[in-house]
Amino acid sequence: MPASVPDSTRARAQAGGGAIPAPVAARRAPWSWLRNDNFWAIAVLSPSLVAVAIFIYAFILWTIYISLVGWNDIVPNYEFVGLRNFQRLSQNPRYLIDLANTAKFTVLFMAQCIGFGFLLAVLLDQRIKGESIFRTIYIFPFAISAIVTGVAWRWLMYPNSGINLLFDSVGLGILKNSWFADPNIGIMAVSIPAAWQMTGYTMALYLAGLRGISQELREAAKIDGASGWQFYRYIAVPLVTPVTLTVFVILGVISLRLFDLTAAMTSSGPAFADDTPAFFMFQATFQKNNFSQGASIAVTMLILAAGLIIPYLRSIHLEAQR
Protein backbone atom coordinates (compact mmCIF):
# COMPACT_ATOMS: atom_id res chain seq x y z
CA MET A 1 0.00 0.00 0.00
CA PRO A 2 2.20 2.80 -1.16
CA ALA A 3 -0.49 5.39 -0.48
CA SER A 4 -0.08 4.84 3.22
CA VAL A 5 3.54 5.87 3.06
CA PRO A 6 3.25 9.61 2.80
CA ASP A 7 0.64 10.03 5.50
CA SER A 8 2.51 8.23 8.20
CA THR A 9 5.72 9.87 7.09
CA ARG A 10 4.22 13.28 7.25
CA ALA A 11 2.74 12.55 10.65
CA ARG A 12 6.11 11.43 11.91
CA ALA A 13 7.85 14.44 10.48
CA GLN A 14 5.29 16.77 11.99
CA ALA A 15 5.69 15.07 15.34
CA GLY A 16 9.30 16.14 15.26
CA GLY A 17 10.39 12.82 13.86
CA GLY A 18 14.07 13.30 14.51
CA ALA A 19 14.25 10.81 17.33
CA ILE A 20 14.23 7.58 15.37
CA PRO A 21 17.78 6.69 14.45
CA ALA A 22 18.08 3.34 16.21
CA PRO A 23 15.74 1.22 14.06
CA VAL A 24 17.27 2.68 10.89
CA ALA A 25 20.62 1.16 11.68
CA ALA A 26 18.96 -2.07 12.67
CA ARG A 27 17.01 -2.37 9.43
CA ARG A 28 19.71 -1.19 7.10
CA ALA A 29 21.92 -4.20 7.60
CA PRO A 30 19.71 -7.17 6.63
CA TRP A 31 18.32 -5.77 3.40
CA SER A 32 20.36 -4.19 0.67
CA TRP A 33 17.55 -1.90 -0.51
CA LEU A 34 19.62 1.12 0.39
CA ARG A 35 22.29 0.14 -2.05
CA ASN A 36 19.54 -0.43 -4.53
CA ASP A 37 18.21 3.08 -3.98
CA ASN A 38 21.66 4.53 -4.46
CA PHE A 39 21.79 2.61 -7.68
CA TRP A 40 18.53 4.27 -8.78
CA ALA A 41 19.78 7.69 -7.76
CA ILE A 42 22.83 7.32 -9.94
CA ALA A 43 20.82 5.73 -12.74
CA VAL A 44 18.40 8.67 -12.85
CA LEU A 45 21.22 11.17 -12.61
CA SER A 46 23.49 9.63 -15.22
CA PRO A 47 21.72 10.77 -18.42
CA SER A 48 22.15 14.37 -17.23
CA LEU A 49 25.75 13.73 -16.26
CA VAL A 50 26.42 12.18 -19.65
CA ALA A 51 24.81 15.19 -21.34
CA VAL A 52 26.97 17.56 -19.30
CA ALA A 53 30.06 15.47 -20.01
CA ILE A 54 29.38 15.61 -23.74
CA PHE A 55 27.80 19.01 -24.30
CA ILE A 56 30.08 20.91 -21.96
CA TYR A 57 33.35 19.08 -21.34
CA ALA A 58 33.80 17.04 -24.51
CA PHE A 59 32.67 20.03 -26.56
CA ILE A 60 35.23 22.24 -24.84
CA LEU A 61 37.93 19.69 -25.68
CA TRP A 62 36.66 19.56 -29.27
CA THR A 63 36.76 23.36 -29.50
CA ILE A 64 40.35 23.29 -28.23
CA TYR A 65 41.13 20.67 -30.89
CA ILE A 66 39.55 22.81 -33.64
CA SER A 67 41.67 25.74 -32.45
CA LEU A 68 44.78 23.66 -33.14
CA VAL A 69 43.93 22.69 -36.73
CA GLY A 70 43.81 24.70 -39.95
CA TRP A 71 40.04 24.71 -40.61
CA ASN A 72 39.59 28.20 -41.97
CA ASP A 73 37.33 27.40 -44.89
CA ILE A 74 33.86 25.99 -45.37
CA VAL A 75 35.32 22.51 -45.93
CA PRO A 76 36.56 20.91 -42.70
CA ASN A 77 40.32 20.58 -42.57
CA TYR A 78 41.77 18.74 -39.59
CA GLU A 79 45.43 19.28 -40.41
CA PHE A 80 47.25 19.95 -37.14
CA VAL A 81 48.90 23.38 -37.10
CA GLY A 82 49.85 23.70 -33.45
CA LEU A 83 49.40 27.14 -31.95
CA ARG A 84 49.42 28.96 -35.28
CA ASN A 85 45.84 30.22 -34.87
CA PHE A 86 46.69 31.69 -31.49
CA GLN A 87 49.87 33.22 -32.79
CA ARG A 88 47.92 34.92 -35.59
CA LEU A 89 45.26 36.00 -33.14
CA SER A 90 47.84 37.68 -30.94
CA GLN A 91 48.82 39.80 -33.95
CA ASN A 92 45.27 40.48 -35.12
CA PRO A 93 44.49 44.17 -34.49
CA ARG A 94 40.77 43.47 -34.23
CA TYR A 95 41.33 40.88 -31.52
CA LEU A 96 43.62 43.20 -29.57
CA ILE A 97 40.98 45.93 -29.74
CA ASP A 98 38.42 43.38 -28.52
CA LEU A 99 40.50 42.51 -25.48
CA ALA A 100 40.94 46.17 -24.62
CA ASN A 101 37.20 46.70 -25.15
CA THR A 102 36.39 43.84 -22.79
CA ALA A 103 38.67 45.32 -20.14
CA LYS A 104 37.15 48.81 -20.46
CA PHE A 105 33.63 47.44 -20.52
CA THR A 106 34.19 45.17 -17.50
CA VAL A 107 35.55 47.97 -15.33
CA LEU A 108 32.80 50.47 -16.15
CA PHE A 109 30.00 47.89 -16.10
CA MET A 110 31.05 46.54 -12.70
CA ALA A 111 31.60 50.01 -11.27
CA GLN A 112 28.06 51.07 -12.21
CA CYS A 113 26.37 47.83 -11.12
CA ILE A 114 28.21 47.53 -7.81
CA GLY A 115 28.28 51.26 -7.01
CA PHE A 116 24.64 51.99 -7.79
CA GLY A 117 23.47 48.53 -6.73
CA PHE A 118 24.99 48.81 -3.27
CA LEU A 119 23.82 52.42 -2.88
CA LEU A 120 20.24 51.48 -3.75
CA ALA A 121 20.35 48.46 -1.42
CA VAL A 122 21.51 50.66 1.47
CA LEU A 123 18.84 53.26 0.70
CA LEU A 124 16.10 50.62 0.47
CA ASP A 125 17.31 49.25 3.81
CA GLN A 126 16.14 52.51 5.53
CA ARG A 127 12.52 51.41 6.16
CA ILE A 128 11.31 52.97 2.94
CA LYS A 129 7.62 53.42 2.21
CA GLY A 130 6.79 51.73 -1.08
CA GLU A 131 9.96 49.66 -0.97
CA SER A 132 8.44 46.90 -3.04
CA ILE A 133 7.43 49.34 -5.77
CA PHE A 134 10.97 50.72 -6.00
CA ARG A 135 12.39 47.21 -5.97
CA THR A 136 10.03 46.09 -8.72
CA ILE A 137 11.04 49.02 -10.92
CA TYR A 138 14.77 48.59 -10.31
CA ILE A 139 14.86 44.87 -11.07
CA PHE A 140 12.52 44.75 -14.03
CA PRO A 141 15.17 45.59 -16.73
CA PHE A 142 16.65 42.23 -15.75
CA ALA A 143 13.50 40.50 -17.06
CA ILE A 144 13.91 42.08 -20.51
CA SER A 145 16.10 40.64 -23.24
CA ALA A 146 19.35 42.34 -24.18
CA ILE A 147 18.01 42.63 -27.73
CA VAL A 148 15.04 44.76 -26.64
CA THR A 149 17.35 46.75 -24.36
CA GLY A 150 19.66 47.37 -27.30
CA VAL A 151 16.84 48.54 -29.56
CA ALA A 152 15.71 51.07 -26.95
CA TRP A 153 19.17 52.37 -26.08
CA ARG A 154 20.26 52.63 -29.68
CA TRP A 155 17.54 55.22 -30.06
CA LEU A 156 18.32 56.86 -26.71
CA MET A 157 21.97 57.27 -27.70
CA TYR A 158 21.32 58.77 -31.12
CA PRO A 159 23.51 61.87 -31.48
CA ASN A 160 20.78 64.48 -31.96
CA SER A 161 18.11 62.73 -29.94
CA GLY A 162 17.47 60.89 -26.70
CA ILE A 163 19.82 61.52 -23.80
CA ASN A 164 21.57 64.37 -25.61
CA LEU A 165 18.23 66.20 -25.77
CA LEU A 166 17.88 65.76 -22.02
CA PHE A 167 21.38 67.15 -21.49
CA ASP A 168 20.41 70.17 -23.57
CA SER A 169 17.19 70.77 -21.68
CA VAL A 170 18.96 70.93 -18.31
CA GLY A 171 21.83 73.08 -19.57
CA LEU A 172 24.38 70.29 -19.67
CA GLY A 173 24.88 70.51 -23.42
CA ILE A 174 28.60 70.18 -22.83
CA LEU A 175 28.03 66.50 -21.99
CA LYS A 176 26.50 65.79 -25.40
CA ASN A 177 28.37 63.15 -27.36
CA SER A 178 27.93 60.47 -29.99
CA TRP A 179 28.05 57.61 -27.46
CA PHE A 180 28.86 54.26 -29.05
CA ALA A 181 29.17 55.86 -32.50
CA ASP A 182 32.17 57.86 -31.28
CA PRO A 183 35.29 55.70 -31.79
CA ASN A 184 36.86 57.26 -28.68
CA ILE A 185 33.95 56.20 -26.49
CA GLY A 186 32.68 53.06 -28.21
CA ILE A 187 32.21 50.15 -25.85
CA MET A 188 32.25 52.43 -22.81
CA ALA A 189 28.85 53.74 -23.91
CA VAL A 190 27.57 50.16 -24.21
CA SER A 191 28.37 49.62 -20.53
CA ILE A 192 25.51 52.01 -19.66
CA PRO A 193 22.61 49.93 -21.02
CA ALA A 194 24.32 46.76 -19.78
CA ALA A 195 24.47 48.24 -16.28
CA TRP A 196 20.90 49.48 -16.69
CA GLN A 197 19.91 45.82 -16.97
CA MET A 198 22.03 44.43 -14.14
CA THR A 199 22.04 47.16 -11.45
CA GLY A 200 18.72 46.03 -10.00
CA TYR A 201 19.94 42.46 -9.92
CA THR A 202 23.07 43.53 -8.06
CA MET A 203 20.95 45.58 -5.71
CA ALA A 204 18.74 42.56 -4.97
CA LEU A 205 21.74 40.44 -4.02
CA TYR A 206 23.11 43.17 -1.74
CA LEU A 207 19.71 43.79 -0.19
CA ALA A 208 19.40 40.09 0.63
CA GLY A 209 22.87 40.30 2.18
CA LEU A 210 21.96 43.36 4.27
CA ARG A 211 18.70 41.75 5.40
CA GLY A 212 20.77 38.79 6.57
CA ILE A 213 22.54 40.97 9.15
CA SER A 214 20.93 40.21 12.50
CA GLN A 215 18.90 42.80 14.37
CA GLU A 216 21.07 42.21 17.44
CA LEU A 217 24.15 43.30 15.56
CA ARG A 218 22.41 46.44 14.38
CA GLU A 219 21.28 47.22 17.93
CA ALA A 220 24.75 46.55 19.31
CA ALA A 221 26.30 48.91 16.79
CA LYS A 222 23.78 51.57 17.73
CA ILE A 223 24.50 51.16 21.45
CA ASP A 224 28.22 51.47 20.75
CA GLY A 225 27.47 54.82 19.17
CA ALA A 226 27.95 53.90 15.51
CA SER A 227 26.11 56.29 13.22
CA GLY A 228 24.12 54.92 10.29
CA TRP A 229 26.97 55.46 7.85
CA GLN A 230 29.55 54.06 10.25
CA PHE A 231 27.42 50.93 10.56
CA TYR A 232 27.47 50.42 6.78
CA ARG A 233 31.12 51.31 6.38
CA TYR A 234 32.57 49.20 9.20
CA ILE A 235 30.02 46.43 9.74
CA ALA A 236 27.83 45.94 6.66
CA VAL A 237 30.46 46.23 3.94
CA PRO A 238 32.72 43.55 5.44
CA LEU A 239 29.72 41.31 6.15
CA VAL A 240 28.48 41.42 2.54
CA THR A 241 31.92 40.59 1.11
CA PRO A 242 30.67 37.14 0.00
CA VAL A 243 27.93 38.90 -1.99
CA THR A 244 30.52 41.15 -3.57
CA LEU A 245 32.56 38.12 -4.63
CA THR A 246 29.47 36.47 -6.15
CA VAL A 247 28.53 39.67 -7.95
CA PHE A 248 32.08 40.04 -9.19
CA VAL A 249 32.07 36.58 -10.76
CA ILE A 250 28.60 36.86 -12.30
CA LEU A 251 29.20 40.33 -13.75
CA GLY A 252 32.65 39.28 -14.95
CA VAL A 253 31.22 36.35 -16.88
CA ILE A 254 28.53 38.60 -18.37
CA SER A 255 31.22 41.02 -19.52
CA LEU A 256 33.12 38.19 -21.20
CA ARG A 257 30.00 36.91 -22.95
CA LEU A 258 28.86 40.36 -24.17
CA PHE A 259 27.20 39.74 -27.52
CA ASP A 260 23.42 40.33 -27.72
CA LEU A 261 23.53 43.95 -26.65
CA THR A 262 26.18 45.06 -29.12
CA ALA A 263 24.53 42.96 -31.84
CA ALA A 264 21.30 44.90 -31.38
CA MET A 265 22.91 48.31 -30.87
CA THR A 266 25.86 48.63 -33.21
CA SER A 267 27.46 45.35 -34.32
CA SER A 268 31.19 46.15 -34.32
CA GLY A 269 30.89 49.93 -34.33
CA PRO A 270 33.28 52.34 -36.05
CA ALA A 271 36.81 50.90 -36.28
CA PHE A 272 35.70 48.00 -34.03
CA ALA A 273 35.15 50.45 -31.17
CA ASP A 274 32.12 48.40 -30.02
CA ASP A 275 33.48 44.98 -30.96
CA THR A 276 33.80 42.13 -28.45
CA PRO A 277 35.55 38.74 -28.55
CA ALA A 278 32.12 37.06 -28.56
CA PHE A 279 31.02 39.06 -31.60
CA PHE A 280 34.32 38.48 -33.42
CA MET A 281 34.03 34.74 -32.68
CA PHE A 282 30.49 34.68 -34.07
CA GLN A 283 31.42 36.50 -37.26
CA ALA A 284 34.62 34.57 -37.85
CA THR A 285 32.91 31.22 -37.36
CA PHE A 286 29.40 31.52 -38.69
CA GLN A 287 29.72 34.27 -41.28
CA LYS A 288 33.24 33.81 -42.64
CA ASN A 289 33.68 30.05 -42.00
CA ASN A 290 37.02 30.61 -40.27
CA PHE A 291 36.21 27.83 -37.83
CA SER A 292 39.68 27.44 -36.36
CA GLN A 293 40.05 31.16 -35.89
CA GLY A 294 36.65 31.25 -34.18
CA ALA A 295 37.64 28.30 -31.99
CA SER A 296 40.87 29.98 -30.95
CA ILE A 297 38.93 33.10 -29.89
CA ALA A 298 36.51 30.84 -28.00
CA VAL A 299 39.39 29.10 -26.22
CA THR A 300 40.78 32.41 -24.99
CA MET A 301 37.28 33.32 -23.75
CA LEU A 302 37.07 29.97 -21.94
CA ILE A 303 40.44 30.53 -20.28
CA LEU A 304 39.40 33.95 -19.02
CA ALA A 305 36.04 32.61 -17.81
CA ALA A 306 37.65 29.62 -16.10
CA GLY A 307 39.98 31.99 -14.25
CA LEU A 308 36.89 33.56 -12.69
CA ILE A 309 34.63 30.55 -12.26
CA ILE A 310 36.91 27.77 -11.05
CA PRO A 311 38.22 29.59 -7.93
CA TYR A 312 34.64 30.60 -7.17
CA LEU A 313 33.21 27.08 -7.50
CA ARG A 314 36.15 25.72 -5.49
CA SER A 315 35.43 28.09 -2.65
CA ILE A 316 31.78 26.99 -2.64
CA HIS A 317 32.83 23.36 -2.82
CA LEU A 318 35.17 23.71 0.16
CA GLU A 319 32.47 25.52 2.11
CA ALA A 320 29.95 22.76 1.38
CA GLN A 321 32.36 20.11 2.62
CA ARG A 322 32.89 21.87 5.90
Added chain:
Amino acid sequence: MRALALSRVAIYLVLIAFALYFLMPIYVLVVTGLKPFSDVSFIDMWHPPRSLYLGSFATAWPLVSANFWNSFRITVPAALISSLIGSMNGYIFAKWRFRYSNLLFMLVLFGIFLPYQGILIPLVQILQKVGLYGSIPGLIFVHCVFGMPITALIFRSYFATVPDEMVDAAKIDGAGFFGIYRWIMLPLSMPAFAVALIWQFTTIWNDFLLGVVVLSNPALAPITVAVNNLAGSFFVQWNVQMAGAVIAAAPTIAVYLLLGRLFMRGLLAGALKG
Protein backbone atom coordinates in the same frame (compact mmCIF):
# COMPACT_ATOMS: atom_id res chain seq x y z
CA MET B 1 15.06 66.40 13.84
CA ARG B 2 14.85 68.70 10.85
CA ALA B 3 18.16 67.30 9.55
CA LEU B 4 16.71 63.81 9.82
CA ALA B 5 13.59 64.79 7.88
CA LEU B 6 15.76 66.46 5.28
CA SER B 7 17.89 63.37 4.80
CA ARG B 8 14.73 61.27 4.47
CA VAL B 9 13.59 63.58 1.68
CA ALA B 10 17.00 63.26 0.03
CA ILE B 11 16.79 59.47 0.18
CA TYR B 12 13.38 59.47 -1.48
CA LEU B 13 14.57 61.90 -4.15
CA VAL B 14 17.49 59.62 -5.03
CA LEU B 15 15.22 56.57 -5.10
CA ILE B 16 12.74 58.34 -7.37
CA ALA B 17 15.50 59.59 -9.68
CA PHE B 18 16.75 56.03 -10.13
CA ALA B 19 13.20 54.79 -10.71
CA LEU B 20 12.81 57.34 -13.53
CA TYR B 21 16.15 56.28 -14.97
CA PHE B 22 15.14 52.62 -15.03
CA LEU B 23 11.79 53.43 -16.61
CA MET B 24 13.17 55.84 -19.22
CA PRO B 25 13.98 53.33 -21.98
CA ILE B 26 10.61 51.63 -21.59
CA TYR B 27 8.89 54.99 -21.85
CA VAL B 28 10.71 55.63 -25.12
CA LEU B 29 9.86 52.18 -26.48
CA VAL B 30 6.16 52.44 -25.69
CA VAL B 31 5.73 56.08 -26.64
CA THR B 32 7.52 55.68 -29.97
CA GLY B 33 5.61 52.49 -30.66
CA LEU B 34 2.37 54.43 -30.20
CA LYS B 35 3.26 57.17 -32.70
CA PRO B 36 2.65 57.17 -36.45
CA PHE B 37 5.81 57.48 -38.53
CA SER B 38 4.97 61.08 -39.42
CA ASP B 39 5.22 62.02 -35.73
CA VAL B 40 8.50 60.21 -35.10
CA SER B 41 11.47 62.50 -35.11
CA PHE B 42 14.76 62.68 -33.29
CA ILE B 43 13.93 66.03 -31.76
CA ASP B 44 10.48 65.07 -30.47
CA MET B 45 11.54 61.74 -29.03
CA TRP B 46 10.41 62.53 -25.49
CA HIS B 47 7.04 63.95 -26.50
CA PRO B 48 4.09 61.74 -25.64
CA PRO B 49 1.99 60.61 -28.63
CA ARG B 50 -0.72 63.03 -29.70
CA SER B 51 -3.30 60.29 -29.79
CA LEU B 52 -3.45 56.58 -29.18
CA TYR B 53 -2.18 55.24 -32.50
CA LEU B 54 -1.92 51.47 -32.76
CA GLY B 55 -0.82 51.39 -36.39
CA SER B 56 2.83 50.67 -35.55
CA PHE B 57 1.79 47.60 -33.62
CA ALA B 58 -0.52 46.56 -36.45
CA THR B 59 2.44 46.86 -38.86
CA ALA B 60 4.91 45.16 -36.53
CA TRP B 61 2.69 42.21 -35.55
CA PRO B 62 2.65 40.46 -38.95
CA LEU B 63 6.44 40.92 -39.15
CA VAL B 64 7.08 39.18 -35.83
CA SER B 65 3.96 37.14 -35.02
CA ALA B 66 5.32 33.87 -36.45
CA ASN B 67 8.50 34.31 -34.38
CA PHE B 68 6.44 35.26 -31.33
CA TRP B 69 4.67 31.90 -31.50
CA ASN B 70 7.95 30.14 -32.31
CA SER B 71 9.32 31.53 -29.07
CA PHE B 72 6.36 30.05 -27.19
CA ARG B 73 6.82 26.70 -28.92
CA ILE B 74 10.49 26.74 -27.90
CA THR B 75 10.22 28.26 -24.43
CA VAL B 76 7.29 26.40 -22.88
CA PRO B 77 8.47 22.82 -23.52
CA ALA B 78 12.10 23.67 -22.79
CA ALA B 79 11.18 25.36 -19.49
CA LEU B 80 8.95 22.43 -18.47
CA ILE B 81 11.42 19.70 -19.38
CA SER B 82 14.47 21.40 -17.90
CA SER B 83 12.57 22.08 -14.66
CA LEU B 84 11.43 18.47 -14.41
CA ILE B 85 14.94 17.12 -15.00
CA GLY B 86 16.34 19.74 -12.64
CA SER B 87 13.96 18.69 -9.87
CA MET B 88 15.08 15.05 -10.10
CA ASN B 89 18.74 16.04 -10.19
CA GLY B 90 18.34 18.57 -7.39
CA TYR B 91 16.65 15.87 -5.27
CA ILE B 92 19.54 13.49 -5.89
CA PHE B 93 22.25 16.07 -5.22
CA ALA B 94 20.50 17.19 -2.03
CA LYS B 95 19.40 13.88 -0.53
CA TRP B 96 21.39 11.03 -2.12
CA ARG B 97 24.96 11.98 -1.41
CA PHE B 98 27.38 9.52 -2.90
CA ARG B 99 31.11 9.65 -3.34
CA TYR B 100 32.15 12.65 -5.47
CA SER B 101 28.54 13.87 -5.69
CA ASN B 102 29.63 17.31 -4.53
CA LEU B 103 32.41 17.43 -7.07
CA LEU B 104 30.03 16.30 -9.82
CA PHE B 105 27.60 18.99 -8.76
CA MET B 106 30.32 21.62 -9.14
CA LEU B 107 31.12 20.27 -12.60
CA VAL B 108 27.42 20.64 -13.48
CA LEU B 109 27.33 24.17 -12.05
CA PHE B 110 30.14 25.22 -14.36
CA GLY B 111 27.49 25.03 -17.08
CA ILE B 112 25.70 28.04 -15.57
CA PHE B 113 28.65 30.31 -16.22
CA LEU B 114 30.04 28.71 -19.37
CA PRO B 115 30.56 31.20 -22.22
CA TYR B 116 28.64 29.34 -24.93
CA GLN B 117 31.14 30.41 -27.59
CA GLY B 118 33.32 27.67 -26.13
CA ILE B 119 30.93 24.95 -27.31
CA LEU B 120 29.10 26.44 -30.30
CA ILE B 121 31.19 24.86 -33.06
CA PRO B 122 30.85 21.24 -31.88
CA LEU B 123 27.22 21.95 -30.99
CA VAL B 124 26.41 22.91 -34.56
CA GLN B 125 28.41 19.96 -35.93
CA ILE B 126 26.61 17.42 -33.71
CA LEU B 127 23.16 18.89 -34.31
CA GLN B 128 23.79 18.77 -38.05
CA LYS B 129 24.90 15.14 -37.76
CA VAL B 130 21.79 14.03 -35.89
CA GLY B 131 19.47 16.16 -38.04
CA LEU B 132 18.34 18.53 -35.27
CA TYR B 133 20.14 21.61 -36.60
CA GLY B 134 17.85 24.41 -37.69
CA SER B 135 14.77 22.87 -36.10
CA ILE B 136 12.64 23.91 -33.15
CA PRO B 137 13.04 20.52 -31.39
CA GLY B 138 16.79 20.95 -31.78
CA LEU B 139 16.75 24.31 -30.02
CA ILE B 140 14.44 22.93 -27.31
CA PHE B 141 16.93 20.13 -26.71
CA VAL B 142 19.83 22.60 -26.48
CA HIS B 143 17.95 24.76 -23.98
CA CYS B 144 17.13 21.68 -21.88
CA VAL B 145 20.78 20.65 -21.73
CA PHE B 146 22.11 24.10 -20.87
CA GLY B 147 19.17 24.94 -18.60
CA MET B 148 19.57 21.86 -16.43
CA PRO B 149 22.49 23.19 -14.30
CA ILE B 150 20.55 26.21 -13.04
CA THR B 151 17.33 24.26 -12.41
CA ALA B 152 19.30 21.56 -10.57
CA LEU B 153 20.80 24.33 -8.43
CA ILE B 154 17.38 25.88 -7.70
CA PHE B 155 15.92 22.52 -6.66
CA ARG B 156 18.97 21.42 -4.72
CA SER B 157 18.90 24.64 -2.68
CA TYR B 158 15.20 24.08 -2.06
CA PHE B 159 15.43 20.38 -1.15
CA ALA B 160 18.34 21.08 1.18
CA THR B 161 15.80 22.81 3.43
CA VAL B 162 13.70 19.62 3.70
CA PRO B 163 14.85 17.93 6.94
CA ASP B 164 16.78 14.71 6.47
CA GLU B 165 14.61 13.23 9.22
CA MET B 166 11.65 13.26 6.87
CA VAL B 167 13.60 11.25 4.34
CA ASP B 168 14.78 8.83 7.02
CA ALA B 169 11.23 8.43 8.32
CA ALA B 170 10.01 7.66 4.83
CA LYS B 171 12.73 5.05 4.43
CA ILE B 172 11.61 3.35 7.63
CA ASP B 173 8.12 3.29 6.26
CA GLY B 174 9.50 1.43 3.30
CA ALA B 175 9.61 4.23 0.74
CA GLY B 176 12.50 4.00 -1.69
CA PHE B 177 14.17 6.41 -4.03
CA PHE B 178 11.12 6.99 -6.22
CA GLY B 179 8.62 6.83 -3.35
CA ILE B 180 10.37 9.59 -1.46
CA TYR B 181 10.42 11.76 -4.55
CA ARG B 182 6.82 11.04 -5.45
CA TRP B 183 5.27 11.30 -1.99
CA ILE B 184 7.46 13.83 -0.18
CA MET B 185 9.66 15.88 -2.46
CA LEU B 186 7.34 16.43 -5.39
CA PRO B 187 4.37 17.65 -3.29
CA LEU B 188 6.67 19.91 -1.29
CA SER B 189 8.46 21.32 -4.29
CA MET B 190 5.70 23.28 -6.01
CA PRO B 191 7.22 26.64 -4.97
CA ALA B 192 10.58 25.53 -6.38
CA PHE B 193 8.84 24.44 -9.57
CA ALA B 194 7.29 27.87 -9.90
CA VAL B 195 10.65 29.54 -9.37
CA ALA B 196 12.45 27.27 -11.84
CA LEU B 197 9.73 27.56 -14.48
CA ILE B 198 9.66 31.35 -14.30
CA TRP B 199 13.43 31.54 -14.40
CA GLN B 200 13.70 29.23 -17.37
CA PHE B 201 10.82 30.89 -19.19
CA THR B 202 12.51 34.28 -18.88
CA THR B 203 16.00 33.06 -19.76
CA ILE B 204 14.94 31.02 -22.78
CA TRP B 205 12.51 33.63 -24.08
CA ASN B 206 15.26 36.25 -23.88
CA ASP B 207 17.98 34.07 -25.39
CA PHE B 208 19.51 35.35 -28.58
CA LEU B 209 22.86 33.61 -29.04
CA LEU B 210 21.67 29.99 -29.07
CA GLY B 211 18.67 30.95 -31.18
CA VAL B 212 20.66 32.78 -33.82
CA VAL B 213 23.24 29.99 -34.05
CA VAL B 214 20.99 26.92 -33.94
CA LEU B 215 17.86 28.36 -35.55
CA SER B 216 18.69 31.31 -37.75
CA ASN B 217 16.09 30.36 -40.39
CA PRO B 218 13.87 33.49 -40.34
CA ALA B 219 10.65 31.49 -40.48
CA LEU B 220 11.50 29.36 -37.44
CA ALA B 221 13.68 31.78 -35.44
CA PRO B 222 12.64 32.99 -31.98
CA ILE B 223 11.37 36.53 -31.49
CA THR B 224 14.71 37.93 -30.26
CA VAL B 225 16.27 37.03 -33.62
CA ALA B 226 13.35 38.59 -35.49
CA VAL B 227 13.50 41.83 -33.49
CA ASN B 228 17.23 42.04 -34.03
CA ASN B 229 16.68 41.64 -37.77
CA LEU B 230 14.04 44.38 -37.68
CA ALA B 231 16.44 46.65 -35.81
CA GLY B 232 19.17 46.01 -38.35
CA SER B 233 16.91 46.71 -41.31
CA PHE B 234 17.02 50.06 -43.03
CA PHE B 235 13.56 49.53 -44.47
CA VAL B 236 11.68 49.18 -41.20
CA GLN B 237 10.57 52.42 -39.59
CA TRP B 238 11.66 53.31 -36.05
CA ASN B 239 8.16 53.23 -34.62
CA VAL B 240 7.65 49.73 -36.03
CA GLN B 241 10.97 48.53 -34.59
CA MET B 242 9.94 49.87 -31.19
CA ALA B 243 6.54 48.21 -31.41
CA GLY B 244 8.22 44.93 -32.31
CA ALA B 245 10.52 45.28 -29.30
CA VAL B 246 7.54 45.93 -27.01
CA ILE B 247 5.84 42.79 -28.35
CA ALA B 248 9.03 40.80 -27.72
CA ALA B 249 9.30 42.09 -24.16
CA ALA B 250 5.62 41.78 -23.22
CA PRO B 251 5.50 38.10 -22.08
CA THR B 252 8.50 38.29 -19.75
CA ILE B 253 7.37 41.66 -18.36
CA ALA B 254 3.94 40.16 -17.70
CA VAL B 255 5.47 37.18 -15.92
CA TYR B 256 7.70 39.48 -13.90
CA LEU B 257 4.91 41.82 -12.83
CA LEU B 258 2.49 39.00 -11.99
CA LEU B 259 4.96 36.69 -10.27
CA GLY B 260 7.68 39.08 -9.14
CA ARG B 261 8.29 37.46 -5.78
CA LEU B 262 9.01 34.06 -7.33
CA PHE B 263 11.21 35.76 -9.90
CA MET B 264 13.21 37.30 -7.06
CA ARG B 265 13.69 33.89 -5.46
CA GLY B 266 15.04 32.50 -8.71
CA LEU B 267 17.37 35.45 -8.99
CA LEU B 268 18.79 34.78 -5.54
CA ALA B 269 19.01 31.02 -6.12
CA GLY B 270 20.90 31.66 -9.33
CA ALA B 271 23.55 33.46 -7.35
CA LEU B 272 24.40 30.21 -5.56
CA LYS B 273 23.03 31.34 -2.24
CA GLY B 274 22.09 28.80 0.42
